[in-house]
Each structure stands twice: as C-alpha cells, then as structure tokens.
Amino acid sequence: MYICLCNAVTEKDIHQAVCEGACSMRDLRQQLGVASQCGRCATCAKAVLDQEMQHAKVVQYPMHQHPRPALKQAV
Numbered sequence: 001m002y003i004c005l006c007n008a009v010t011e012k013d014i015h016q017a018v019c020e021g022a023c024s025m026r027d028l029r030q031q032l033g034v035a036s037q038c039g040r041c042a043t044c045a046k047a048v049l050d051q052e053m054q055h056a057k058v059v060q061y062p063m064h065q066h067p068r069p070a071l072k073q074a075v
C-alpha cells in the first residue's frame with residue numbers, strides 16, 4: 001500500500017528502511033522523502049514506522065532473550 005503518494009513510498013519501502021537502520025521520521029524523510037512535500041502522509045508514515053519498530057524489537061529480542069533489569073531478591 002502506498003503511504004506517501006508524492007514520493008511513491010510504500011509500506012514495504014518503510015519496512016526495508018527500518019531493516020536498514022531507520023528509526024525516526026527524520027530518517028524516513030532523508031532516505032525516502034516521506035513527508036517532504038505536501039506532508040499528508042506524515043501521520044500514516046509515523047504509524048507504519050512505529051509498527052515496524054515494534055516488530056523489529058520483537059525480532060531482535062525474542063521473549064526468552066529480552067534484556068531485563070536484574071530482579072532484587074527478597075532477603
């Protein structure tokens with residue numbers, strides 16, 4: 001699905017950008033041109049970015065490997 005019509009950026013393009021290290025709207029704007037013209041795509045692009053970032057965290061840190069702060073032991 002197209003997210004940014006002005007620059008023909010799709011959801012897949014944003015997914016790829018996140019896989020390559022993009023983690024902010026600024027990154028998407030620099031790499032893909034998202035929200036650099038009319039700006040109407042900004043809200044939707046941010047939602048897709050947040051979704052992709054959440055997915056990237058789950059893939060990077062599966063539940064059994066997620067870094068957690070050490071638990072205090074009851075004395």
Ligand code: FES
Binds near residue numbers: 004034037038
């Ligand atoms: S739709 Fe993205 S800048 Fe216009």
